[in-house]
Amino acid sequence: MSAQGDGNVLYAQSGGVSAVINATAAGLIDAVLADGPERKIFAARNGILGALQEELIDIAAEDPAELALLHQTPGGAFGSCRFKLPDADQDERPYRRLREVFRAHGIGHFFYNGGNDSQDTTNKIDAWFRAQGHPLNCIGLPKTVDNDLAGTDNCPGFGSVAKYIAVSVRECALDVASMCATSTKVFILEVMGRHAGWITAAGALARSAPEDAPHLLLFPEVAFDPGDFIARVRSQVERSGYCVVVASEGIRTAEGEFLAAAGGAGDAFGHAQLGGVAPHLAHQVQEAGLKTHWATADYLQRAARHIASGCDVEQACALGRSGWQLARTGASGVMLGIRRLSDAPYRWEVEPVELGSVANLEKCLPENFRSADGYDVTPECLAYLRPLVLGEAAPSYNPETGLPNYARLKCRLAEKKLPDYQP
Amino acid sequence: MSAQGDGNVLYAQSGGVSAVINATAAGLIDAVLADGPERKIFAARNGILGALQEELIDIAAEDPAELALLHQTPGGAFGSCRFKLPDADQDERPYRRLREVFRAHGIGHFFYNGGNDSQDTTNKIDAWFRAQGHPLNCIGLPKTVDNDLAGTDNCPGFGSVAKYIAVSVRECALDVASMCATSTKVFILEVMGRHAGWITAAGALARSAPEDAPHLLLFPEVAFDPGDFIARVRSQVERSGYCVVVASEGIRTAEGEFLAAAGGAGDAFGHAQLGGVAPHLAHQVQEAGLKTHWATADYLQRAARHIASGCDVEQACALGRSGWQLARTGASGVMLGIRRLSDAPYRWEVEPVELGSVANLEKCLPENFRSADGYDVTPECLAYLRPLVLGEAAPSYNPETGLPNYARLKCRLAEKKLPDYQP
Numbered sequence: 001m002s003a004q005g006d007g008n009v010l011y012a013q014s015g016g017v018s019a020v021i022n023a024t025a026a027g028l029i030d031a032v033l034a035d036g037p038e039r040k041i042f043a044a045r046n047g048i049l050g051a052l053q054e055e056l057i058d059i060a061a062e063d064p065a066e067l068a069l070l071h072q073t074p075g076g077a078f079g080s081c082r083f084k085l086p087d088a089d090q091d092e093r094p095y096r097r098l099r100e101v102f103r104a105h106g107i108g109h110f111f112y113n114g115g116n117d118s119q120d121t122t123n124k125i126d127a128w129f130r131a132q133g134h135p136l137n138c139i140g141l142p143k144t145v146d147n148d149l150a151g152t153d154n155c156p157g158f159g160s161v162a163k164y165i166a167v168s169v170r171e172c173a174l175d176v177a178s179m180c181a182t183s184t185k186v187f188i189l190e191v192m193g194r195h196a197g198w199i200t201a202a203g204a205l206a207r208s209a210p211e212d213a214p215h216l217l218l219f220p221e222v223a224f225d226p227g228d229f230i231a232r233v234r235s236q237v238e239r240s241g242y243c244v245v246v247a248s249e250g251i252r253t254a255e256g257e258f259l260a261a262a263g264g265a266g267d268a269f270g271h272a273q274l275g276g277v278a279p280h281l282a283h284q285v286q287e288a289g290l291k292t293h294w295a296t297a298d299y300l301q302r303a304a305r306h307i308a309s310g311c312d313v314e315q316a317c318a319l320g321r322s323g324w325q326l327a328r329t330g331a332s333g334v335m336l337g338i339r340r341l342s343d344a345p346y347r348w349e350v351e352p353v354e355l356g357s358v359a360n361l362e363k364c365l366p367e368n369f370r371s372a373d374g375y376d377v378t379p380e381c382l383a384y385l386r387p388l389v390l391g392e393a394a395p396s397y398n399p400e401t402g403l404p405n406y407a408r409l410k411c412r413l414a415e416k417k418l419p420d421y422q423p
Numbered sequence: 424m425s426a427q428g429d430g431n432v433l434y435a436q437s438g439g440v441s442a443v444i445n446a447t448a449a450g451l452i453d454a455v456l457a458d459g460p461e462r463k464i465f466a467a468r469n470g471i472l473g474a475l476q477e478e479l480i481d482i483a484a485e486d487p488a489e490l491a492l493l494h495q496t497p498g499g500a501f502g503s504c505r506f507k508l509p510d511a512d513q514d515e516r517p518y519r520r521l522r523e524v525f526r527a528h529g530i531g532h533f534f535y536n537g538g539n540d541s542q543d544t545t546n547k548i549d550a551w552f553r554a555q556g557h558p559l560n561c562i563g564l565p566k567t568v569d570n571d572l573a574g575t576d577n578c579p580g581f582g583s584v585a586k587y588i589a590v591s592v593r594e595c596a597l598d599v600a601s602m603c604a605t606s607t608k609v610f611i612l613e614v615m616g617r618h619a620g621w622i623t624a625a626g627a628l629a630r631s632a633p634e635d636a637p638h639l640l641l642f643p644e645v646a647f648d649p650g651d652f653i654a655r656v657r658s659q660v661e662r663s664g665y666c667v668v669v670a671s672e673g674i675r676t677a678e679g680e681f682l683a684a685a686g687g688a689g690d691a692f693g694h695a696q697l698g699g700v701a702p703h704l705a706h707q708v709q710e711a712g713l714k715t716h717w718a719t720a721d722y723l724q725r726a727a728r729h730i731a732s733g734c735d736v737e738q739a740c741a742l743g744r745s746g747w748q749l750a751r752t753g754a755s756g757v758m759l760g761i762r763r764l765s766d767a768p769y770r771w772e773v774e775p776v777e778l779g780s781v782a783n784l785e786k787c788l789p790e791n792f793r794s795a796d797g798y799d800v801t802p803e804c805l806a807y808l809r810p811l812v813l814g815e816a817a818p819s820y821n822p823e824t825g826l827p828n829y830a831r832l833k834c835r836l837a838e839k840k841l842p843d844y845q846p
Binding site for chain 2: 306
């Protein structure tokens with residue numbers, strides 16, 4: 001049951017953050033505020049947890065000058081979370097609590113900005129409120145640097161990581177090319193993408209000629225063969241003096257074992273925390289007698305707002321804006337996605353997709369995007385990737401410090417009206 | 424003995440490259456070319472090795488449009504090397520060979536662009552040619568991302584790494600701050616700086632308020648105490664929910680052992696190849712029960728021309744230009760350095776310093792730049808660092824690809840006139 005245009009707005013961020021998730025927030029906030037001052041807009045502190053704990057950040061209390069910087073600020077300005085709602089038929093308490101909080105603050109519109117796991121949460125909330133006949137427009141907004149979210153041609157957050165990786169690979173390749181005569185011959189860059197090789201694939205955008213770096217891409221979708229890998233590194237070094245490798249954190253052996261796991265206990269969703277593939281590979285290459293440097297980009301890549309893709313920022317912002325337009329029509333149970341209309345020139349539009357068709361699905365790099373030998377991308381993949389890194393969207397810089405102006409929000413909570421709740 | 428204004432010019436790059444070493448090359452090349460077309464300028468391929476092997480890149484053969492991009496291109500466009508010349512009293516052959524090559528190509532001016540070890544090479548060459556009475560203007564141009572070069576207030580290359588690290592720490596801190604409620608609580612960034620903590624110190628520039636990240640800086644000049652480190656991480660997480668650490672690759676135990684060594688055999692100068700401090704520290708923090716992410720920036724930091732410091736690019740270029748002005752006066756046996764005239768407003772000038780006072784020296788982070796507890800910098804240090812990251816110098820981007828336009832030089836060698844030589 002929809003709330004049509006009625007009610008206040010609650011926005012929340014979920015899962016791993018990105019360089020542009022705040023641009024989606026900014027798009028939504030700007031659109032809601034443009035509608036007039038009667039309607040309140042809140043952001044839940046730390047995602048769905050803040051909604052449960054009635055920790056609602058009052059956007060009206062923010063300094064407008066800082067709020068204006070939100071679109072160019074990386075990370076999750078209101079706090080994110082990794083928290084899985086139980087199924088309502090197992091435990092209905094959190095859903096009832098959400099209803100209390102939403103009632104107490106007149107929330108008629110709920111926006112959840114996250115990836116696969118988070119859209120499962122959005123879907124569960126929508127279904128429960130619908131079953132209860134409680135009016136709520138419950139809308140998912142996509143976000144994941146991994147680009148593995150179903151229901152959208154590409155996902156905000158990815159384009160900026162892709163641009164960071166492409167630019168960094170091009171830069172590091174120039175470095176190792178100049179050192180290789182007497183020193184480092186191999187450079188290995190470890191990138192994110194636990195199960196999906198989209199970020200690894202973006203390394204291929206670094207090339208401006210076919211012989212350029214990167215020379216080997218190691219995808220999580222392709223079983224890793226140590227002997228074949230070393231042979232290819234060696235042959236590339238013989239061919240041009242150096243070799244640049246982009247490796248996914250999630251590469252696995254033929255037996256399906258992760259090549260490197262950080263040894264953590266995993267997150268709330270049971271995912272292993274990965275990391276350490278690059279030093280592992282570097283050790284193998286060093287053993288083969290080739291001097292190697294390696295880097296692990298980790299948060300550097302997904303927080304790098306300073307080198308964000310203009311296309312990515314524009315789409316992230318448009319999704320937030322469109323979210324509000326859609327909610328006002330009374331839509332619910334949908335996520336907004338990007339539909340590609342053409343590759344070159346790149347044309348796209350925002351379209352709603354059913355949450356049920358999105359939640360918990362993972363979109364891997366398709367087989368026709370990977371070369372036959374498994375170490376490169378295909379022209380089809382490049383055609384897909386190219387538009388996503390187009391355009392620059394540099395943040396403004398403070399001339400007194402030389403650093404980007406990133407928003408410092410107060411995140412002042414609205415007065416609580418309910419007893420405490422422990423999720 | 425000086426060559427005054429006579430003769431052709433040979434320029435060479437040495438040691439680890441940087442985001443702006445090519446800006447120094449561009450400054451020199453533009454200045455020499457502006458003097459008229461009679462004089463030839465060559466760049467040795469792979470540093471002093473190219474000079475010995477008569478591999479002289481003919482700058483006149485380059486496409487002017489590509490050459491115009493040199494100032495915004497990272498890495499060493501002509502190739503660098505790690506190669507130590509023997510002392511002339513041990514082995515005079517390489518010096519005699521250099522004299523043959525210089526004679527064959529009419530070289531009257533030799534510029535060596537490098538760090539501590541490289542300026543030792545410049546010094547040896549100057550001394551030998553001087554002793555032989557062979558006219559040569561032999562001039563050192565400074566370069567090192569580590570900022571540990573003596574004889575200059577700061578070293579080109581460092582300002583851009585400092586900016587990259589400061590911006591990245593600010594960005595990654597926003598990321599972990601948004602995740603810490605339910606997930607990652609500690610972020611560790613490993614940075615370069617084998618023996619000198621300048622790059623680590625630059626992390627402190629990320630703060631815009633005293634409580635901001637980074638919370639702990641681990642300098643190579645300060646003995647690492649694992650127990651104290653973990654206690655401080657824990658207390659910081661208790662205080663604000665998360666902790667950001669910037670760690671030098673070169674941190675050592677009280678016994679002087681490197682915390683992590685990559686296991687390589689070391690380079691031509693006998694330096695250990697380091698790397699892997701971040702995963703080492705992350706493991707310790709994870710063991711203490713705090714979920715940790717880590718990144719190792721490695722080449723990402725020193726090749727990051729896309730986020731170069733405007734000040735750094737300007738100084739790098741000015742040093743190349745000034746090198747040519749100085750050589751024309753007949754100066755030799757000097758390196759050009761930066762002299763600081765004031766902190767705020769920042770004023771500086773180029774000054775020549777004796778090579779003998781520079782070669783093989785290492786300038787560590789002074790004690791009054793480190794806080795009493797050893798985990799932070801002092802206000803004096805910040806006053807020193809701040810001007811070095813001022814200004815942006817974004818490269819031009821190709822609107823068709825979304826990537827920076829970096830020079831693609833032909834590096835065509837001038838015709839050889841001498842028999843082969845094996846260094």
